[in-house]
Amino acid sequence: MNFDSIVFIVTLFVIVPSESRVLEIKSDRCEKILGSDLIEEIWSYKNVKDDILEYVLEGEFKGKTYDELAKFVDKFGARPSGTEVLEKSIDYMIDLTKNEGINDIITEEVKVPLWERGEEKITMLEPRKKDIELLGLGKSVTTPPEGLEGEVVVVRSFEEFDNFSDEKIRGKIVLYVPVFTTYGETVPYRSQGASKASAKGAIASLVRSITPFSLNTPHTGSQTYADGVVPIPTAAISLEDADLITRMYDRGEKVVLNIKMSSKLDENKISRNTLIDLKGSKHPEKLVIVSGHIDSWDVGQGAMDDGGGMFVSWAAPVILKRLNLTPKRTVRAIFWTAEELGLIGAHAYEEAHRNESHNINFVMESDEGTFAPLGLAVGGTPTTLCIVAEILKLFKSINASTLVEEDNPGSDITVFTSKGIPGASLHNDNGKYFWFHHTEADTMNVEDPDELDLGAAFWTAVAYIIADLSIDIPR
Amino acid sequence: MNFDSIVFIVTLFVIVPSESRVLEIKSDRCEKILGSDLIEEIWSYKNVKDDILEYVLEGEFKGKTYDELAKFVDKFGARPSGTEVLEKSIDYMIDLTKNEGINDIITEEVKVPLWERGEEKITMLEPRKKDIELLGLGKSVTTPPEGLEGEVVVVRSFEEFDNFSDEKIRGKIVLYVPVFTTYGETVPYRSQGASKASAKGAIASLVRSITPFSLNTPHTGSQTYADGVVPIPTAAISLEDADLITRMYDRGEKVVLNIKMSSKLDENKISRNTLIDLKGSKHPEKLVIVSGHIDSWDVGQGAMDDGGGMFVSWAAPVILKRLNLTPKRTVRAIFWTAEELGLIGAHAYEEAHRNESHNINFVMESDEGTFAPLGLAVGGTPTTLCIVAEILKLFKSINASTLVEEDNPGSDITVFTSKGIPGASLHNDNGKYFWFHHTEADTMNVEDPDELDLGAAFWTAVAYIIADLSIDIPR
Known part of the structure; x- marks a missing residue:
């Protein structure tokens, strides 16, 4: 769904x-x-x-x-x-x-996109080395092969984010950490987060997975780049890793990540709806x-x-x-x-x-x-x-x-x-x-x-x- | 624990x-x-x-x-x-x-082993290609670099296994799929499974993770090779993947896996107990x-x-x-x-x-x-x-x-x-x-x-x- x-x-x-x-x-x-x-x-x-x-x-x-x-x-x-x-x-x-x-039974052709996930790896470089559990979000663009390296800014809500200066965000990796309330309320951080972060000059955006419970489980899903913004790589990370980064950030520690993501997008594939009549x-x-x-x-x-x-x-x-x-x-x-x-x-x-x-x-x-x-x-x-x-x-x-x-x-x-x-x-x-x-x-x-x-x-x-x-x- | x-x-x-x-x-x-x-x-x-x-x-x-x-x-x-x-x-x-x-405060030295997990990857080759979620078990030996390839035999209990001929098991990968009841009852499949499988000539053994609930989550843990058996690679796989393989096996499909695991074992490291007295x-x-x-x-x-x-x-x-x-x-x-x-x-x-x-x-x-x-x-x-x-x-x-x-x-x-x-x-x-x-x-x-x-x-x-x-x- x-x-x-x-x-x-x-x-x-x-x-x-x-x-x-x-x-x-x-x-x-x-x-x-x-x-x-x-x-x-x-x-x-x-x-x-x-x-x-x-x-x-x-x-x-x-x-x-x-x-x-x-x-x-x-x-x-x-x-x-x-x-x-x-x-x-x-x-x-x-x-x-x-x-x-x-x-x-008939089928009806539909033009559909194919977004193919490639290699995905996020490594925390500071304050200590650690693999971060992720799933890229639908249609995310790729990073350079060596990855993007940047410091994390943790964002708790769009309200908070709107008050941040472009300077605070430019060149950074934005990590949205909304607490799950309902799916409808929380999912905009996944679907619109990259566009909002990009508009202020972020190099990538991450979101705490949209779920009330996790066993270090990342959740993918769709997202859309708004017209006019530079598309930046975007992924969901597990609750556990998002909360770890947040605790470090709140302690005043500098958190630096390397994000490597690759994918291919082909907007012109053909699929079919299937209609079965009694x-x-x-x-x-x-x-x-x-x-x-x-x-x-x-x-x-x-x-x-x-x-x-x-x-x-x-x-x-x-x-x-x-x-x-x-x-x-x-x-x-x-x-x-x-x-x-x-x-x-x-x-x-x-x-x-x-x-x-x-x-x-x-x-x-x-x-x-x-x-x-x-x-x-x-x-x-x-x-x-x-x-x-x-x-x-x-x-x-x-x-x-x-x-x-x-x-x-x-x-x-x-x-x-x-x-x-x-x-x-x-x-x-x-x-x-x-x-x-x-x-x-x-x-x-x-x-x-x-x-x-x-x-x-x-x-x-x-x-x-x-x-x-x-x-x-x-x- | x-x-x-x-x-x-x-x-x-x-x-x-x-x-x-x-x-x-x-x-x-x-x-x-x-x-x-x-x-x-x-x-x-x-x-x-x-x-x-x-x-x-x-x-x-x-x-x-x-x-x-x-x-x-x-x-x-x-x-x-x-x-x-x-x-x-x-x-x-x-x-x-x-x-x-x-x-x-004093510390007391203790000789301890270091078992270092290396690359771990299981790929289902038949009936279709799929990555299997795993964690190697403690002290598991490594596979050849190209991995071990073998057909799976699904085993529901040690009672069942004891009745299997060596011929049925020789050269195969044994997958134990006990349903979790209590930890004490279920964990022997993890801790003793490899030894039992090896005794009948299996090339590797896997176990359905010892847990009542999973989000495709593998659970590691200790295991011991019994004296006299050839140590074979052994790992836990997620409930989901174990149950998938079991359904395929029960339908009469041949399930073939490639298992690649590497690790290092050094039995002579030094650690410490810490004693704090009031x-x-x-x-x-x-x-x-x-x-x-x-x-x-x-x-x-x-x-x-x-x-x-x-x-x-x-x-x-x-x-x-x-x-x-x-x-x-x-x-x-x-x-x-x-x-x-x-x-x-x-x-x-x-x-x-x-x-x-x-x-x-x-x-x-x-x-x-x-x-x-x-x-x-x-x-x-x-x-x-x-x-x-x-x-x-x-x-x-x-x-x-x-x-x-x-x-x-x-x-x-x-x-x-x-x-x-x-x-x-x-x-x-x-x-x-x-x-x-x-x-x-x-x-x-x-x-x-x-x-x-x-x-x-x-x-x-x-x-x-x-x-x-x-x-x-x-x-």
């Missing part, structure tokens, strides 16, 4: 990102809005929902989501945008789906989209971000096909490409399909982990919220009835929800998500077979019900 | 390591054993205890243990046995102590020892293992000196050297001082973390346990009144307790200890200033009371 773009979009449209709110819909208010017929219709899906849950939690599909995800990420590992391995992994998913007897029986042109992204960062296995989200979305049409459940509308699974470098696949899809966007009935995305499902984070009108809240009541037995109201839930799908298309992101028990995010530790060890089963069953049943309702989800 | 030696010693003396037991001493039984005079005497230390707690938790010493520990580990980093940095760190501690006006007023020859080890593994900062333990032990004579509290017996702080390679400093001390061992009244060690103190793990006679239990009642206000009964508590001090000398190990809230143990993540980020204050205050007050009691601790 790449949260930066969300923050960006939210900023564009609502200025201040609204806090998520767990919806407390007064039953009587929703009852009035929905009417007893619709409520009764929603509850008529109880048996179908039970069938799906039974098939996935206790039947033939039990453990399959985990097993297929494991086979996939073990075979391909990390799948960065623009690489051959990503394209091979897309072909693999197409074959896997065809083996299920689903043939309504055609609707009555309104095949109308879509309920379930989605996750297939690309990942170049570290770990991309099992959590976003292999799990892609696989619960893959599971939806597969499970419905296996159970001979054909909803009125089409259920379309989409595997977005190049999410990590800026929702590139989602933007391309939105542009290419803009003239049929009225056909998107509801757009769903899982890209915040596939831990135990708790419900949905939903963006839409009050009526939409009431419909989804009523549907979620069907999932009390698996503790997945919570509706969180968000203006723009999700990551890729903010491209749609920011234009008023109703949608939802999987709300799940992901309190440790940022421990693993964008690290070598994003592997199958994060995933749990039973939680993936719950997620796949929940995701499939919700998509089915929405795709089969007698009414469209209102905008 | 090096638990292997404990397991060894426990095995020698009691065959099956006894489980720790939280002591439920019936009040009336202890009352009878102790008698009302002794109980009254113990409670007479309430005010002294309060003074010590106040001085450390709210007074001039507040935050000092953390600050001094940070300065120390930030300055020296890891301090492996046999290195110059370890010896410099010993000199630093002597100066730090002298600055407190304590001059009864001389007793009445029985200066009688000792209450507080201790931790100053050496560490060669990764991380050795802040938890065992910087924290050493510093709460350093704090005891320093705080007593500052508060003009002179107990009847001598409080001796000892910083053991070369614990990690087999309690070498402790064994040397025990040998050198064997003819005065009757003077050790009580021996205390903190080497299982300095998280919030909960009480003591104690080895001794029923009377000893009752005395300590009564003393611990004084620490209800800081929730440190728990007595855990153990036959041989601690690590270094098992050298003494196994000979019947009563002793105790700091019992603390260390549920995550093995997340950090022997890794790059053993840094100041594990430590908490307030918890260190609690530990230092508790440690000092307990040592003072025992050193000042009218009676010796019985054996």
Whole structure:
């Protein structure tokens, strides 16, 4: 998941990102809005929902989501945008789906960047010699082969930094050490830090990894050079090393680093979005989209971000096909490409399909982990919220009835929800998500077979019900 | 902390390591054993205890243990046995102590090994290319410069392994993948795995790191080549990589690795135990020892293992000196050297001082973390346990009144307790200890200033009371 773009979009449209709110819909208010017929219709899906849950939690599909995800990420590992391995992994998913007897699969080409990490090494030279644990940030420029040597200035906040003179920063290495509060609040130090440091003449910028917990674990992620600034090398270092440097700096010790980083950037690679349709029986042109992204960062296995989200979305049409459940509308699974470098696949899809966007009935995305499902984070009108809240009541037995109201839930799908298309992101028990995010530790060890089963069953049943309702989800 | 030696010693003396037991001493039984005079005497230390707690938790010493520990580990980093940095760190501690006006400091030379880690790299060649995260194990031999190439055999338990034919293992790389239960149960796969694998003709052995949690974090530690077996290269790999290889192996895929490891071993270096005395007023020859080890593994900062333990032990004579509290017996702080390679400093001390061992009244060690103190793990006679239990009642206000009964508590001090000398190990809230143990993540980020204050205050007050009691601790 790449949260930066969300923050960006939210900023564009609502200025201040609204806090998520767990919806407390007064039953009587929703009852009035929905009417007893619709409520009764929603509850008529109880048996179908039970069938799906039974098939996935206790039947033939039990453990399959985990097993297929494991086979996939073990075979391909990390799948960065623009690489051959990503394209091979897309072909693999197409074959896997065809083996299920689903043939309504198309791919759509997208121009994507390839940023290839080379050698990366930071050595503390003063006050003592020590290797510093790092991961370069996306699209960082390289250093000279012998590295850049400079003294560190520790910066605790942008507010503090804005008051620093250019003189204090010129020729220095800026190290931002924000304490993690929320991802949204802390990540600007990663995504904008290099540009701000460069504007005052820094030769490189580093950021304390964006995470609440570490085992000396650096976290990569995207960053953008603002127009007009000299691009400088930029990397995230572990909490431990950032805090060590900060303690030394606070004691008045001079901290000198040598930073060696190399990388290659090619902005003109081709990747593909993958679209898998389970055609609707009555309104095949109308879509309920379930989605996750297939690309990942170049570290770990991309099992959590976003292999799990892609696989619960893959599971939806597969499970419905296996159970001979054909909803009125089409259920379309989409595997977005190049999410990590800026929702590139989602933007391309939105542009290419803009003239049929009225056909998107509801757009769903899982890209915040596939831990135990708790419900949905939903963006839409009050009526939409009431419909989804009523549907979620069907999932009390698996503790997945919570509706969180968000203006723009999700990551890729903010491209749609920011234009008023109703949608939802999987709300799940992901309190440790940022421990693993964008690290070598994003592997199958994060995933749990039973939680993936719950997620796949929940995701499939919700998509089915929405795709089969007698009414469209209102905008 | 090096638990292997404990397991060894426990095995020698009691065959099956006894489980720790939280002591439920019936009040009336202890009352009878102790008698009302002794109980009254113990409670007479309430005010002294309060003074010590106040001085450390709210007074001039507040935050000092953390600050001094940070300065120390930030300055020296890891301090492996046999290195110059370890010896410099010993000199630093002597100066730090002298600055407190304590001059009864001696060091005693100990012959220790130096095992220096060189290049370490494991590459998976089949079924796909991937770097494997590793740390070589202590005293591992090197590979040829081009590395060793071999097919992996995954082994889940020694029971399973014992049934494998030599033919299945000959020429292979053995990967042990025990699931972590307790450290004591799981660590033999690290400490004995290479020998067992070599005995059946393996060319190298790897072990899933001995930890319940990982962020792709390898954990080093000691291992011993048994007499008569060919020493083979041996390393720990991360849980994530071990589990990846296991999944591939279980799918019937052939897993081929190249292992490159280099190291140097010199068995004849000299290090020092450090002894700091706060001389007793009445029985200066009688000792209450507080201790931790100053050496560490060669990764991380050795802040938890065992910087924290050493510093709460350093704090005891320093705080007593500052508060003009002179107990009847001598409080001796000892910083053991070369614990990690087999309690070498402790064994040397025990040998050198064997003819005065009757003077050790009580021996205390903190080497299982300095998280919030909960009480003591104690080895001794029923009377000893009752005395300590009564003393611990004084620490209800800081929730440190728990007595855990153990036959041989601690690590270094098992050298003494196994000979019947009563002793105790700091019992603390260390549920995550093995997340950090022997890794790059053993840094100041594990430590908490307030918890260190609690530990230092508790440690000092307990040592003072025992050193000042009218009676010796019985054996």
